[in-house]
Amino acid sequence: xxxxxxxxxxxxxxxxxxxxxxxxxxxxxxxxxxxxxxxxxxxxxxxxxxxxxxxxxxxxxxxxxxxxxxxxxxxxxxxxxxxxxxxxxxxxxxxxxxxxxxxxxxxxxxxxxxxxxxxxxxxxxxxxxxxxxxxxxxxxxxxxxxxxxxxxxxxxxxxxxxxxxxxxxxxxxxxxxxxxxxxxxxxxxxxxxxxxxxxxxxxxxxxxxxxxxxxxxxxxxxxxxxxxxxxxxxxxxxxxxxxxxxxxxxxx
Amino acid sequence: xxxxxxxxxxxxxxxxxxxxxxxxxxxxxxxxxxxxxxxxxxxxxxxxxxxxxxxxxxxxxxxxxxxxxxxxxxxxxxxxxxxxxxxxxxxxxxxxxxxxxxxxxxxxxxxxxxxxxxxxxxxxxxxxxxxxxxxxxxxxxxxxxxxxxxxxxxxxxxxxxxxxxxxxxxxxxxxxxxxxxxxxxxxxxxxxxxxxxxxxxxxxxxxxxxxxxxxxxxxxxxxxxxxxxxxxxxxxxxxxxxxxxxxxxxxx
Numbered sequence: 431x432x433x434x435x436x437x438x439x440x441x442x443x444x445x446x447x448x449x450x451x452x453x454x455x456x457x458x459x460x461x462x463x464x465x466x467x468x469x470x471x472x473x474x475x476x477x478x479x480x481x482x483x484x485x486x487x488x489x490x491x492x493x494x495x496x497x498x499x500x501x502x503x504x505x506x507x508x509x510x511x512x513x514x515x516x517x518x519x520x521x522x523x524x525x526x527x528x529x530x531x532x533x534x535x536x537x538x539x540x541x542x543x544x545x546x547x548x549x550x551x552x553x554x555x556x557x558x559x560x561x562x563x564x565x566x567x568x569x570x571x572x573x574x575x576x577x578x579x580x581x582x583x584x585x586x587x588x589x590x591x592x593x594x595x596x597x598x599x600x601x602x603x604x605x606x607x608x609x610x611x612x613x614x615x616x617x618x619x620x621x622x623x624x625x626x627x628x629x630x631x632x633x634x635x636x637x638x639x640x641x642x643x644x645x646x647x648x649x650x651x652x653x654x655x656x657x658x659x660x661x662x663x664x665x666x667x668x669x670x671x672x673x674x675x676x677x678x679x680x681x682x
Numbered sequence: 683x684x685x686x687x688x689x690x691x692x693x694x695x696x697x698x699x700x701x702x703x704x705x706x707x708x709x710x711x712x713x714x715x716x717x718x719x720x721x722x723x724x725x726x727x728x729x730x731x732x733x734x735x736x737x738x739x740x741x742x743x744x745x746x747x748x749x750x751x752x753x754x755x756x757x758x759x760x761x762x763x764x765x766x767x768x769x770x771x772x773x774x775x776x777x778x779x780x781x782x783x784x785x786x787x788x789x790x791x792x793x794x795x796x797x798x799x800x801x802x803x804x805x806x807x808x809x810x811x812x813x814x815x816x817x818x819x820x821x822x823x824x825x826x827x828x829x830x831x832x833x834x835x836x837x838x839x840x841x842x843x844x845x846x847x848x849x850x851x852x853x854x855x856x857x858x859x860x861x862x863x864x865x866x867x868x869x870x871x872x873x874x875x876x877x878x879x880x881x882x883x884x885x886x887x888x889x890x891x892x893x894x895x896x897x898x899x900x901x902x903x904x905x906x907x908x909x910x911x912x913x914x915x916x917x918x919x920x921x922x923x924x925x926x927x928x929x930x931x932x933x934x
Contacts, residue, residue: 474771474773474774476777477770477773477775477776477777478770478774480777481773492865494864495865495868497733501733503734503739505736505739506738507736510752510753559734559861563725563769564726565722565726565881566726566728566735567736567878568736569733569734641861641862641865675767675769676765676766677773681860682773682859682862682863
């Protein structure tokens with residue numbers, strides 16, 4: 431081994447200092463531009479942050495792939511969900527006539543929508559793929575009200591950064607950033623392939639987030655809240671998924 | 683220590699610091715990706731061709747192994763779900779691999795590593811030259827002393843194939859499974875025939891990389907495990923004294 435020269439030592443020292451300073455500036459800038467996910471702590475935080483930041487820089491406004499109707503899967507797979515609670519069973523027995531979606535948080539007019547109210551807003555349909563983190567997938571046509579129509583109706587605060595959405599089973603919830611919340615393909619889905627959305631696929635109301643994996647498309651939605659931070663929700667990681675080591679951002 | 687005789691031989695510089703550091707970082711990332719990739723496959727050990735595939739559709743093939751999900755019909759008991767941390771570590775390792783690869787490629791372009799060490803010399807760009815090397819391996823002849831200083835034609839072609847075909851392909855097929863990435867770059871999925879085709883190709887490219895690693899390790903042992911490992915760690919390798927008429931030498 432050659433002894434390290436003084437010049438080399440000084441240069442390396444300066445380079446290391448500049449590197450550390452550069453990283454901390456980059457981290458601060460990433461935070462202020464909304465490039466840091468809520469589950470950025472922990473040993474997988476660097477990977478999570480790189481993935482989320484890269485996707486937000488590259489794909490913020492891009493549209494999920496849509497497919498011709500001829501590609502709609504004849505045998506979609508609904509997956510299994512935990513047994514329904516009594517509240518859901520009562521709604522199901524009543525044909526979901528009294529199903530309501532409440533919207534609260536950083537909005538000008540907290541509102542409770544019936545399914546008929548939602549259907550009176552502009553309706554969109556999209557033929558997109560559900561891709562599960564396990565590896566399987568199917569294509570279906572999804573029909574419903576874009577989330578941004580609901581958010582416009584209630585008046586979202588300009589300081590809002592996240593939208594959290596809850597299933598009738600209160601332990602089942604997720605959240606997305608405003609890029610996904612205001613995205614034209616993020617829709618409160620009530621119909622599938624020209625019929626009502628079947629219960630196994632999330633009927634009567636499922637939030638489809640087609641640019642992310644299936645687990646972000648929570649079924650049986652009853653409540654939405656708009657927030658500038660996810661700190662006060664659950665374990666502050668934006669969803670229960672990070673508790674099971676799954677990523678909050680599932681666009682991959 | 684049996685190295686006394688080798689230490690008397692002059693040690694020459696064999697691998698640059700960039701090659702050594704990126705080699706071991708890649709090794710670490712590769713094994714993390716291999717183990718976690720296997721774990722992810724276990725959640726759905728069925729493979730499909732085209733855009734979609736799930737338990738209701740006919741697979742291209744199924745692995746005869748148990749699954750970590752009860753929804754997959756395997757005939758075996760269900761294994762515990764380890765998909766969450768596996769996916770996190772998989773993507774974090776993929777980032778490590780990509781960043782390491784970028785450093786390696788950039789540094790190699792600057793230093794002439796590809797041109798000097800990997801692109802076969804003029805007279806060795808033929809199947810016959812590669813065939814001659816392979817025939818020598820099959821005879822299990824000891825390595826040519828020149829191979830302590832540089833790679834033979836078969837090694838060069840193999841390394842170039844791994845660096846410029848297999849690694850880009852594994853990255854591409856991985857990204858083609860990302861619903862966010864394909865929203866911005868849909869051709870990355872459609873050019874492969876769809877999301878499920880990408881997943882199936884990803885699986886086979888993983889096996890190709892594993893095959894490379896196994897052959898690579900066998901070759902390191904064949905060429906002299908201690909001397910080759912020391913070269914990839916310290917950068918230096920002991921070479922025999924140049925002798926006008928090479929006398930066959932037994933490597934220790």
